[in-house]
Each structure stands twice: as C-alpha cells, then as structure tokens.
Amino acid sequence: MPENSSDPHAPRAPYMEVLAALTAEIEAGKYAPGALIPSDAQLCERFGVARETARRAVKVLRERGLIRTEWGRGSRVVDRSAGADPGNQGPAVPNA
DSSP states (O other): OOSSOSOTTSOOOHHHHHHHHHHHHHHHTSSOTTOBOOOHHHHHHHHTOOHHHHHHHHHHHHHTTSEEEETTTEEEEOOOSTTOOGGGSOOOOTTO
8 A cells, every 4th residue: 555645535554544643643743852752551541452563553653764673662743943962862662
C-alpha cells in the first residue's frame, strides 16, 4: 500500500493513522522536545491496533528524526530547534 496517496478516500494502513496522529501532536507541541511519547501498549489501547502496528508507526517517526528511542526508557521527542545539538539526544535503538 503506498504511503502517500492523492485520493483522500483511499484505504490507509492502520500504522499510517497512528503515524499521522502522533506527527500532528508532535508538530502542534503536545509533546515538547524531550517528552516521552506514549508507549506501545498505550498506543495499542488508544488506537485499537496491534503492537506491531504501533511499533511500525514509532519506527517511521524515528526514521524521520522526530523521536529517539532508548531501550528500556522509551521514545522521546527530538529537539529540532535551530540551536539544538542533534548529536546530544542519547543513543538510538535500531529496529526497536
């Protein structure tokens, strides 16, 4: 299923709904830089999706540079302001 469709009525993969909601909330400032985003379990409950679906959405957020994940500590919003040091966000966890 293509990630970006020009048809607003085209079916969307469930992870894309989670991804769109989280992206909008991060960009709107609901989750400030350094703030934890909801856990996989919380996302599953909120959106009614499987754990792998929630993880896929979080993975895309990480790939887009919006969050960093630390094993055992969760995923935090990256500070993307002009003066922020992107290298000072803590270690990333690949494929978490």
